[in-house]
Amino acid sequence: MADEQAERAVERIDYDFAKLKIDRSTAIATAIRALYLDRWAGEALDEHPDAVVLHLGCGLDTRSDRLSPGPGVTWYDVDYPEVIEIRRRLFSERPGHHQVAASVTDPAWLAGVQADRPAVIVAEGLVQYLAKEQIAELFTRLVTHFPSGVVMFDAWNSLAMRSGSRQKAIKASGAKLGGFGINDPRIIEALVPGLRFDAEQTFLDVPEMVNFSKAGQTAFKMMNHVPALRNMGRLLRYRF
Numbered sequence: 001m002a003d004e005q006a007e008r009a010v011e012r013i014d015y016d017f018a019k020l021k022i023d024r025s026t027a028i029a030t031a032i033r034a035l036y037l038d039r040w041a042g043e044a045l046d047e048h049p050d051a052v053v054l055h056l057g058c059g060l061d062t063r064s065d066r067l068s069p070g071p072g073v074t075w076y077d078v079d080y081p082e083v084i085e086i087r088r089r090l091f092s093e094r095p096g097h098h099q100v101a102a103s104v105t106d107p108a109w110l111a112g113v114q115a116d117r118p119a120v121i122v123a124e125g126l127v128q129y130l131a132k133e134q135i136a137e138l139f140t141r142l143v144t145h146f147p148s149g150v151v152m153f154d155a156w157n158s159l160a161m162r163s164g165s166r167q168k169a170i171k172a173s174g175a176k177l178g179g180f181g182i183n184d185p186r187i188i189e190a191l192v193p194g195l196r197f198d199a200e201q202t203f204l205d206v207p208e209m210v211n212f213s214k215a216g217q218t219a220f221k222m223m224n225h226v227p228a229l230r231n232m233g234r235l236l237r238y239r240f
Contacts, residue, residue: 119149
């Protein structure tokens with residue numbers, strides 16, 4: 001599915017994206033990750049059409065346009081002030097849609113978020129950059145703020161954490177990984193009382209893998225038989 005809003009935003013940004021060194025495989029993998037998170041988030045909104053959505057570490061993602069939530073949904077995009085400033089230049093304001101200019105790890109911003117309805121919390125490309133203590137503190141605040149909800153995010157295991165800092169795109173961006181690899185999804189249950197592991201999604205055998213080269217598809221099929229390789233990157237979903 002084409003993301004026309006994102007295409008228009010890229011055209012308006014005066015930036016040489018080649019500096020990020022994102023190759024075709026990384027771009028495809030990122031799109032697949034977004035697709036499956038969109039599906040999970042869409043399912044959650046079908047279940048709770050009056051939800052409060054927290055899009056944590058939203059960057060310039062256009063997820064709210066792709067999902068087009070109903071009028072009963074209140075949506076919060078949360079990211080650093082400089083990111084939100086760019087979002088406000090690129091995207092028009094909509095009823096029920098709020099831009100929160102703050103670090104997700106700052107406890108203060110959550111006080112301004114409605115707490116009387118179920119929450120749909122999406123964190124894409126975020127958790128792997130947080131330390132173990134930051135993850136525990138953030139999710140604990142969220143679980144205690146809302147009466148119920150669902151949390152979904154992409155997670156890296158220890159092997160991915162060790163190799164991730166060598167990725168060209170991460171090195172080019174100057175980002176620093178948090179270092180906490182999630183090998184067993186239930187470790188999050190132990191860190192955050194109230195969260196219950198609900199589902200996971202791996203990617204090495206999904207239909208969309210046909211978009212990779214033949215050599216890539218062959219390598220992924222082999223990796224899929226080795227748990228440590230299969231779980232280097234996956235989506236995790238929790239309920240509370």
